[in-house]
Amino acid sequence: RPAQPIDEQTVANPDEWPSWGRTGTETHYSPLDEIDAGNVDVLKLAWHFDLEPGYSPSTPLMAEGKVFFTTGHSHIRALDAVTGKLLWEYDGGTRERATSALQMSWGSKGIAYDAGHVFLVTTDGYVVSLDAKTGKEAWKTYDYPDASPRNSNGPPRVFGGKVIVGFGGADISPARGFVTAYDARTGQRAWRFYTTPGDEVEPVNRKAEEVMRKTWPGGWKKPDGSRRGGGGTAWNAFSYDAELHLVYLGVGNGFPYNQQLRSPDGGDNLFLSSIVAVDVDTGAYKWHYQLCPAEQWDCTATADMTLATLEIDGKERKVLMQAPKNGFFYVIDRSNGQFISAEKIAKVSWAERIDRKTGRPVENPGIRYNGKPGMFEMWPGPTGAHSWMPQAYSPQTGLVYVPVMDMGALIGDAPKGGGGGGEIAAGMGVTLIPEVELPGGHRSYLKAWNPVTQSEAWRVDLPGSWPGGVMASGGGLVWQGQIDGKFVARDARTGKELWSFKTESPIVGAPITYRVNGRQYVTVITGSGGQGAGMQSLGNAAYRTDYRLPRRVLTFALDGKDTIPPFTLPALVPPEDPGFQPDLARAQAGAMLFGTRSCIVCHGWNAVGGGAAPDLRYSPTITDAATFRTIVKEGGLKLNGMPPFPQFTDEDLETLRFYLRSRAQAAPGEQKALLEKAKAARVSNAKPQDFAGRWNITIQSPVGPQKAVMDLKVVGSVVTGIVTAEQGKVDVAGAVKDGRAKFEGKASMPMPITIKYDVTVRDGQLVGDNANGPFGTFPVTGVRP
Ligand SMILES: O=C(O)c1cc(C(=O)O)c2c(n1)C(=O)C(=O)c1cc(C(=O)O)[nH]c1-2
Ligand SMILES: [Ca+2]
Structure with missing residues (x-):
C-alpha cells in the first residue's frame, strides 16, 4: 500500500517523460518499476552521447521514442531513445546574436514537449516551437517588451495547450515581472500575467492589479515618472492542476532588494516572493500565498512546486509543496492558497517560524537592515537552502526528496558612498556578501522530508555545495547526480546507496526515466551550470568541475552493454608570465570590476572557475593585452559563448587583466592549500x-x-x-x-x-x-x- 494517495495526474502516461517535472504535478516521479531496489545493482550503461564543453545542467525529455534536450546556448537535439543516435539538431542562434542577456547566463535548463512539438525559450527571449520529427521551426516569437536587461534560463512548460514562459532579471533590473502564455499550436499570445503593478493592465486581471496596488501604498514610480522598483520575475517554477484548471506561478524577489528604495511607504509588495494561482485559459488571478511579505533579501518563491494529495489529520488535502530559498518547507492547500504548515529544512536565521494562523513569518529583527549599522548573518543567504534543482516526490513513500544547501551570507544597509569589502549588490540598496565562508556553510545534502509530519525521514551528506536535481521512480528508488561525478541510486525509504556510476564530469541536471518496448531506461545529462558553476564556485573547488571535462547524455538499462573511454584532464598550469610585478591596490581594483561587471557570474568567485566557463587563472589569453581586448570587448569568442562587453574602457580591461594575472600567480599555491585543507578537515x-x-x-x-x-x-x-x-x-x-x-x-x-x-x-x-x-x-x- 502506498504511503499516500496516488494522483491520476502524476502517474498518467507512464512510458514517457514529456515535461520538466514529468507531468504538470512536477513530482519528478515515474511509476516505472522494472528497475527496483532489488536489481538496480546490475544496472549498466546502455548508450552515451558526447557533448561539447560548456553548460549542461539540463533535464532531458522523452516522448514519441525520442530523447530531447537542450545544452549550451539553446542547442536542441533529438536522439533515438533506444540507441542514442542523433536524429536532428537545432541551434537557437543566441551565440551569433550575443546580446547582453548572455552576460548573466549560458543557457536554459530545459525544454517542453506537446503534441508533436518541442518548445524552447532562448536565453535572449525567443520562444520557438519545433516539429519533433524534423527539428524544423513551426513558429517563433519574441517574449520581451522592451530593452530592460532580462534573461530566460528556466524551462518552459506546456499546460492545457499553453506554452508558459517566464524570465529572470530582478537582480539587475527594475523591469516589471510577468508570465506569458502562448497558444502551443499557433504561437499567439493567450495571456500575460503581471506580477508587480504597472500602467498596463490586462482587462481580465483588473482584480489582480487592485490586489497588488494596495500593497504598494506609495506606488511604483519615482516623482519623475520612471520606475522606482518592480521585479517579481518568475524564472523557474510553474505547475499545473488540470482538474482545478489552475496554473501555479512561482514569483521571485523585488528590485531593488531594499524595500525603502523600492516602496518607501512600505506594504507587502505583492506578488513578490509569492505563489500565485491563475486560470490556465485566461490567466485570471485566483489566489496567492506570499512567503516573504515586503521581501528585501532576494527571497523568492521560484523553487519547484510539487502537487500531491496528502492525508493530513485524517483528511485528504490537495496540496502544493515548495522548499524555497528561505529555508522552510511549505505545504499549502492548492485549491485556495490556504497555509497548512511550514518547518525549517535547513539552517535558518532570518525568521523564527511561520505563524500557523496567519501563514506569515515571525522575522528576526536583524534581517530588516534599513538604517542599522553592521552586518546581519543571514541563513540561508541568497543562494538559498534550495534553488532550482528539482526535488522529487514519491507517493510510494510519501516523502519529498530535496537537494538542500546550507549557505549563509552577510547582509546590511547600503554603504554610504559605496565600495568597501567586496559587496556585490550596492546597486540594490543593500550590502550583500553572498559567498562569505561562515562555519557550517558550503554544505549540501539530500534530505527525505515527510510533508505530513514536517520532519526529516533521512538525510545524506553530499560532496560540494551545489547538489544535483532529483528523480524518484516506482521501484522504490531515488536518483541523483553529484558534484564529484557520481550518479547514485538510493533506497527511497532509507537513503542507502544501492548503485552508483562514476562519470567524468559533475552532474547538476535531474535524471529522467522512460520505457520503450517494455524496457525501462534512466537518462541523465552530465556537466554543470547555474550559480554553483559560476558565482558560487568556492564550495565545489575541491572537486573537478573544469568546463572541458567530457559531458555526455548517459542512458542506463538492466541489460546495458556500453562503455565510455577513460579520460585524463591535462594538468592545470597557469600561463607563463615572467614580467608580472605584484601590485595589491591594482589587483583589488581589478577584483571589483570582476565582481561587479558580471564576469563572476560565469567565471567564478575570486576567478575560481566552477565549470560554467573557462577558469581564467589558467588561460593564456590573460597574458596578452590585445587578445584579451579582442575577446572581452569585441566578442572575439562569441561563438564559444563569450558575449562582448563593449562597456569596458581600455583602462578597465587592463585593470581586470592585471587582477587575473595576480590570480594566476596565486593559483598553484592556493590549489595545494585547498586540497590540504580538505585533508585537514x-x-x-x-x-x-x-x-x-x-x-x-x-x-x-x-x-x-x-x-x-x-x-x-x-x-x-x-x-x-x-x-x-x-x-x-x-x-x-x-x-x-x-x-x-x-x-x-x-x-x-x-x-x-x-x-x-x-x-x-x-x-x-x-x-x-x-x-x-x-x-x-x-x-x-x-x-x-
Ligand atoms: O531575480 C531574478 O530574476 C533571478 C533570476 C535567476 C535566473 O534567471 O536564473 C536567478 C535568480 N534570480 C536567483 O536569485 C538565483 O539564485 C539564481 C540561481 C540561478 C541558477 O541558474 O543557478 N539562477 C538564478
Ligand atoms: Ca533573484
Missing part, C-alpha cells in the same frame, strides 16, 4: 603542545599569498599569541579541542574586523582556515622557521 589527533611556538604562516588571499609570523603560547588547552604581518600585529586567544586550535583577535586595518583561525597540525605543518570578516575565509598553512 578530517579528524586530527594533534595535541595542544603541538601548536606552541613560532610559525611562519602563508594566507592564500584572493589577491596573492600574504605572509605573517605567528607566535603561540599554550597552557593546558588555552592558546594565546601574536600574529605579526605587514599591516600590523593582532593579539589572538582561544583553545585547542579535538585536535584543532581555534583562536581569534581584533584587527583595525583596513577596518575593524575579527580575524579567526581554525587550524590543525599535520606532518609538522600548520593547516587550516583564516577568516577575515566580510573579506572572506582563506586557506592558511604554516611551517617552523
Whole structure:
C-alpha cells in the first residue's frame, strides 16, 4: 500500500517523460518499476552521447521514442531513445546574436514537449516551437517588451495547450515581472500575467492589479515618472492542476532588494516572493500565498512546486509543496492558497517560524537592515537552502526528496558612498556578501522530508555545495547526480546507496526515466551550470568541475552493454608570465570590476572557475593585452559563448587583466592549500603542545599569498599569541579541542574586523582556515622557521 494517495495526474502516461517535472504535478516521479531496489545493482550503461564543453545542467525529455534536450546556448537535439543516435539538431542562434542577456547566463535548463512539438525559450527571449520529427521551426516569437536587461534560463512548460514562459532579471533590473502564455499550436499570445503593478493592465486581471496596488501604498514610480522598483520575475517554477484548471506561478524577489528604495511607504509588495494561482485559459488571478511579505533579501518563491494529495489529520488535502530559498518547507492547500504548515529544512536565521494562523513569518529583527549599522548573518543567504534543482516526490513513500544547501551570507544597509569589502549588490540598496565562508556553510545534502509530519525521514551528506536535481521512480528508488561525478541510486525509504556510476564530469541536471518496448531506461545529462558553476564556485573547488571535462547524455538499462573511454584532464598550469610585478591596490581594483561587471557570474568567485566557463587563472589569453581586448570587448569568442562587453574602457580591461594575472600567480599555491585543507578537515589527533611556538604562516588571499609570523603560547588547552604581518600585529586567544586550535583577535586595518583561525597540525605543518570578516575565509598553512 502506498504511503499516500496516488494522483491520476502524476502517474498518467507512464512510458514517457514529456515535461520538466514529468507531468504538470512536477513530482519528478515515474511509476516505472522494472528497475527496483532489488536489481538496480546490475544496472549498466546502455548508450552515451558526447557533448561539447560548456553548460549542461539540463533535464532531458522523452516522448514519441525520442530523447530531447537542450545544452549550451539553446542547442536542441533529438536522439533515438533506444540507441542514442542523433536524429536532428537545432541551434537557437543566441551565440551569433550575443546580446547582453548572455552576460548573466549560458543557457536554459530545459525544454517542453506537446503534441508533436518541442518548445524552447532562448536565453535572449525567443520562444520557438519545433516539429519533433524534423527539428524544423513551426513558429517563433519574441517574449520581451522592451530593452530592460532580462534573461530566460528556466524551462518552459506546456499546460492545457499553453506554452508558459517566464524570465529572470530582478537582480539587475527594475523591469516589471510577468508570465506569458502562448497558444502551443499557433504561437499567439493567450495571456500575460503581471506580477508587480504597472500602467498596463490586462482587462481580465483588473482584480489582480487592485490586489497588488494596495500593497504598494506609495506606488511604483519615482516623482519623475520612471520606475522606482518592480521585479517579481518568475524564472523557474510553474505547475499545473488540470482538474482545478489552475496554473501555479512561482514569483521571485523585488528590485531593488531594499524595500525603502523600492516602496518607501512600505506594504507587502505583492506578488513578490509569492505563489500565485491563475486560470490556465485566461490567466485570471485566483489566489496567492506570499512567503516573504515586503521581501528585501532576494527571497523568492521560484523553487519547484510539487502537487500531491496528502492525508493530513485524517483528511485528504490537495496540496502544493515548495522548499524555497528561505529555508522552510511549505505545504499549502492548492485549491485556495490556504497555509497548512511550514518547518525549517535547513539552517535558518532570518525568521523564527511561520505563524500557523496567519501563514506569515515571525522575522528576526536583524534581517530588516534599513538604517542599522553592521552586518546581519543571514541563513540561508541568497543562494538559498534550495534553488532550482528539482526535488522529487514519491507517493510510494510519501516523502519529498530535496537537494538542500546550507549557505549563509552577510547582509546590511547600503554603504554610504559605496565600495568597501567586496559587496556585490550596492546597486540594490543593500550590502550583500553572498559567498562569505561562515562555519557550517558550503554544505549540501539530500534530505527525505515527510510533508505530513514536517520532519526529516533521512538525510545524506553530499560532496560540494551545489547538489544535483532529483528523480524518484516506482521501484522504490531515488536518483541523483553529484558534484564529484557520481550518479547514485538510493533506497527511497532509507537513503542507502544501492548503485552508483562514476562519470567524468559533475552532474547538476535531474535524471529522467522512460520505457520503450517494455524496457525501462534512466537518462541523465552530465556537466554543470547555474550559480554553483559560476558565482558560487568556492564550495565545489575541491572537486573537478573544469568546463572541458567530457559531458555526455548517459542512458542506463538492466541489460546495458556500453562503455565510455577513460579520460585524463591535462594538468592545470597557469600561463607563463615572467614580467608580472605584484601590485595589491591594482589587483583589488581589478577584483571589483570582476565582481561587479558580471564576469563572476560565469567565471567564478575570486576567478575560481566552477565549470560554467573557462577558469581564467589558467588561460593564456590573460597574458596578452590585445587578445584579451579582442575577446572581452569585441566578442572575439562569441561563438564559444563569450558575449562582448563593449562597456569596458581600455583602462578597465587592463585593470581586470592585471587582477587575473595576480590570480594566476596565486593559483598553484592556493590549489595545494585547498586540497590540504580538505585533508585537514578530517579528524586530527594533534595535541595542544603541538601548536606552541613560532610559525611562519602563508594566507592564500584572493589577491596573492600574504605572509605573517605567528607566535603561540599554550597552557593546558588555552592558546594565546601574536600574529605579526605587514599591516600590523593582532593579539589572538582561544583553545585547542579535538585536535584543532581555534583562536581569534581584533584587527583595525583596513577596518575593524575579527580575524579567526581554525587550524590543525599535520606532518609538522600548520593547516587550516583564516577568516577575515566580510573579506572572506582563506586557506592558511604554516611551517617552523
Ligand atoms: O531575480 C531574478 O530574476 C533571478 C533570476 C535567476 C535566473 O534567471 O536564473 C536567478 C535568480 N534570480 C536567483 O536569485 C538565483 O539564485 C539564481 C540561481 C540561478 C541558477 O541558474 O543557478 N539562477 C538564478
Ligand atoms: Ca533573484
